[in-house]
Amino acid sequence: xxxxxxxxxxxxxxxxxxxxxxxxxxxxxxxxxxxxxxxxxxxxxxxxxxxxxxxxxxxxxxxxxxxxxxxxxxxxxxxxxxxxxxxxxxxxxxxxxxxxxxxxxxxxxxxxxxxxxxxxxxxxxxxxxxxxxxxxxxxxxxxxxxxxxxxxxxxxxxxxxxxxxxxxxxxxxxxxxxxxxxxxxxxxxxxxxxxxxxxxxxxxxxxxxxxxxxxxxxxxxxxxxxxxxxxxxxxxxxxxxxxxxxxxxxxxxxxxxxxxxxxxxxxxxxxxxxxxxxxxxxxxxxxxxxxxxxxxxxxxxxxxxxxxxxxxxxxxxxxxxxxxxxxxxxxxxxxxxxxxxxxxxxxxxxxxxxxxxxxxxxxxxxxxxxxxxxxxxxxxxxxxxxxxxxxxxxxxxxxxxxxxx
Amino acid sequence: xxxxxxxxxxxxxxxxxxxxxxxxxxxxxxxxxxxxxxxxxxxxxxxxxxxxxxxxxxxxxxxxxxxxxxxxxxxxxxxxxxxxxxxxxxxxxxxxxxxxxxxxxxxxxxxxxxxxxxxxxxxxxxxxxxxxxxxxxxxxxxxxxxxxxxxxxxxxxxxxxxxxxxxxxxxxxxxxxxxxxxxxxxxxxxxxxxxxxxxxxxxxxxxxxxxxxxxxxxxxxxxxxxxxxxxxxxxxxxxxxxxxxxxxxxxxxxxxxxxxxxxxxxxxxxxxxxxxxxxxxxxxxxxxxxxxxxxxxxxxxxxxxxxxxxxxxxxxxxxxxxxxxxxxxxxxxxxxxxxxxxxxxxxxxxxxxxxxxxxxxxxxxxxxxxxxxxxxxxxxxxxxxxxxxxxxxxxxxxxxxxxxxxxxxxxxxxxxxxxxxxx
Numbered sequence: 001x002x003x004x005x006x007x008x009x010x011x012x013x014x015x016x017x018x019x020x021x022x023x024x025x026x027x028x029x030x031x032x033x034x035x036x037x038x039x040x041x042x043x044x045x046x047x048x049x050x051x052x053x054x055x056x057x058x059x060x061x062x063x064x065x066x067x068x069x070x071x072x073x074x075x076x077x078x079x080x081x082x083x084x085x086x087x088x089x090x091x092x093x094x095x096x097x098x099x100x101x102x103x104x105x106x107x108x109x110x111x112x113x114x115x116x117x118x119x120x121x122x123x124x125x126x127x128x129x130x131x132x133x134x135x136x137x138x139x140x141x142x143x144x145x146x147x148x149x150x151x152x153x154x155x156x157x158x159x160x161x162x163x164x165x166x167x168x169x170x171x172x173x174x175x176x177x178x179x180x181x182x183x184x185x186x187x188x189x190x191x192x193x194x195x196x197x198x199x200x201x202x203x204x205x206x207x208x209x210x211x212x213x214x215x216x217x218x219x220x221x222x223x224x225x226x227x228x229x230x231x232x233x234x235x236x237x238x239x240x241x242x243x244x245x246x247x248x249x250x251x252x253x254x255x256x257x258x259x260x261x262x263x264x265x266x267x268x269x270x271x272x273x274x275x276x277x278x279x280x281x282x283x284x285x286x287x288x289x290x291x292x293x294x295x296x297x298x299x300x301x302x303x304x305x306x307x308x309x310x311x312x313x314x315x316x317x318x319x320x321x322x323x324x325x326x327x328x329x330x331x332x333x334x335x336x337x338x339x340x341x342x343x344x345x346x347x348x349x350x351x352x353x354x355x356x357x358x359x360x361x362x363x364x365x366x367x368x369x370x371x372x373x374x375x376x377x378x379x380x381x382x383x384x385x386x387x388x389x390x391x392x393x394x395x396x397x398x399x400x401x402x403x404x405x
Numbered sequence: 406x407x408x409x410x411x412x413x414x415x416x417x418x419x420x421x422x423x424x425x426x427x428x429x430x431x432x433x434x435x436x437x438x439x440x441x442x443x444x445x446x447x448x449x450x451x452x453x454x455x456x457x458x459x460x461x462x463x464x465x466x467x468x469x470x471x472x473x474x475x476x477x478x479x480x481x482x483x484x485x486x487x488x489x490x491x492x493x494x495x496x497x498x499x500x501x502x503x504x505x506x507x508x509x510x511x512x513x514x515x516x517x518x519x520x521x522x523x524x525x526x527x528x529x530x531x532x533x534x535x536x537x538x539x540x541x542x543x544x545x546x547x548x549x550x551x552x553x554x555x556x557x558x559x560x561x562x563x564x565x566x567x568x569x570x571x572x573x574x575x576x577x578x579x580x581x582x583x584x585x586x587x588x589x590x591x592x593x594x595x596x597x598x599x600x601x602x603x604x605x606x607x608x609x610x611x612x613x614x615x616x617x618x619x620x621x622x623x624x625x626x627x628x629x630x631x632x633x634x635x636x637x638x639x640x641x642x643x644x645x646x647x648x649x650x651x652x653x654x655x656x657x658x659x660x661x662x663x664x665x666x667x668x669x670x671x672x673x674x675x676x677x678x679x680x681x682x683x684x685x686x687x688x689x690x691x692x693x694x695x696x697x698x699x700x701x702x703x704x705x706x707x708x709x710x711x712x713x714x715x716x717x718x719x720x721x722x723x724x725x726x727x728x729x730x731x732x733x734x735x736x737x738x739x740x741x742x743x744x745x746x747x748x749x750x751x752x753x754x755x756x757x758x759x760x761x762x763x764x765x766x767x768x769x770x771x772x773x774x775x776x777x778x779x780x781x782x783x784x785x786x787x788x789x790x791x792x793x794x795x796x797x798x799x800x801x802x803x804x805x806x807x808x809x810x811x812x813x814x815x816x817x818x819x820x821x822x823x824x825x826x827x828x
Binding site for chain 1: 408410411413430434452454456457458466467469470471536538539540542544547550553554555556557558560561562564568569570572578579582583585586587589590592593596597600601602603604605606607609610613614615616617618619620621622624625628629630631632633634635643646651653655660661662735738741743745746749750751752753756758759761764765775776777778779780782783784785786787
């Protein structure tokens, strides 16, 4: 058995980030995940940068491909009157259905939970929504770019005296929300195993993301304290920041958490005078004089390369790390290379590309990323005949009627 | 009838802050999670903020948030009695989750191989900064080191200032949530085959996907994505000041909500705002990212656009600044404009949407109630729920070690160090 979820089949109608990434986690661990897509309504990521130089079309985006390894692609034009029937036939052969459209789309297509239960009584139907399927903001538009500020992440990240601009990405889309989705689906599979029942699973991304700042929310509820962003400073360590290093825009983080680490740090930095400076004698002093300390540390780090600072400090037992760029994680980080986290796969159109591997390494059922993302509709024929069980004539008829596009 | 999907599963949670979300996920889905703490209490008990702002190991909000539904046993794992008690507990459990430095538990005779002799089908989840093996496996990895080394931090911030990490300790959160998923998948495999296994979760790897497209940009184009600060690709896209805080506005990106013409209409309907010149309205009606990208080839056209951008942004800055962020959010959304408030924790707690959906859950602590943040997902038949308040240190020593394992009071006192049997 190659994956923990071998034998599970998923019809994944979701698109963009959080839904397909959740399906990706399941696919890395052996589930057969079928992306249900349409050329008439392309997943926006299929046409989003980056693409390899000189290539274009719906199959070459690194954004899309990275999240869709190991999956199959079936195209159905869901707005075609005959589409619902094909979709339900597919669903009748699946364990899980996923979707992340705005709340009314699936109802419009006639793909209600009740309709699914008629063809597959124990179906697990996982629905992602920005705000959830009830409440005054139910129909509000949302993407990760707006969710990050809405759920409090943006306010809490960055510098207190600067505009809150967030993290430079649609941050909750990539790990927090998709992982919560995959957890909910896996839990529903276990409930089904124990009771024979399927169920409706709802993930409101506002709720899933807000759960990640639970302590800040409790601090307001319990104490009336409104936490705010504070750069790289931390309650439990000082110095604790990103410091400039030799080279262009190179940085190294350092976190000194104890008196022992402080003594070791001063020694590595060649500054016994700092160790003797009464202002920095204990944690309270270092914290109170944090800004002055940051200035001194930066004077030292500026003279050295970031990897050298990291190695020397770590060897002395002081937490430190290079602020890696993507080039670093792919090429320069000996540790990531040795662990083989990134997997290189050959895609027929996009070429030889890196894919994120599985962050969950299970000893007996290691997740694998072995097949590149599917071309749009690459598996339509295979899924329609082998999984849905349509005859060649039926598939040809549906194709001629523009249902399967 | 609803039930809990994991109420037959026992988890021993030996984690530090790095791993504590993993056990919460399982506990909130119904598993019997026993928090095994050192006699002095686990690390988060001595972390602020505290309830009522008074330092107290039972009032750390970090501890409380991440330990709902768990029971607590205190064990001195560095003593022979504590080690024996842990092994006896492992024999009754299905899963161990831990986040000690690599090799620490093995050095006590409590690593995966050693515990698997007690419980051959054990699932053993380890969460560390860099994983169980590799050149950096022994690196010290508080949160900021993990996020820096993952490639996530380099994307966040202003070009004129150091890159910054995400909201506090999110490296830990990303690692914990992925460890929870891995553990559930291992339980699925155990259900199928009866086989246990060990799981290796690295915070650095768990964060990798949060780089968004940076990895692929470098892989495909050798372009290194960096932090870009406040750069606005066009007026209407970016963070703007409201009268009482900030909003994020994303208007003019095709496929993402109503077009710029709708925002221009709103601005020109506003009696308080400076009039939008008619020729600018005409320009704004067609303003979108795609137009702009195609114009980028034509230098003269770009120069003209830059002038119009400047006027537009000045008008828009003044317009947004006149109104409170929640008004801009709700009225903007009514017009299908993609606008979101930059919510503070106070705003999230007071969110009309979360209130209407009864997201927050009341938990009673010795007669005093506290509202807790709620479910990340809603399963209709096997729901997330807070069934039990977070435990006091060693609260269940007698119940579990005495009642279940049959240890005498003297044996419990020996295994539990100073805590012993609580009154």
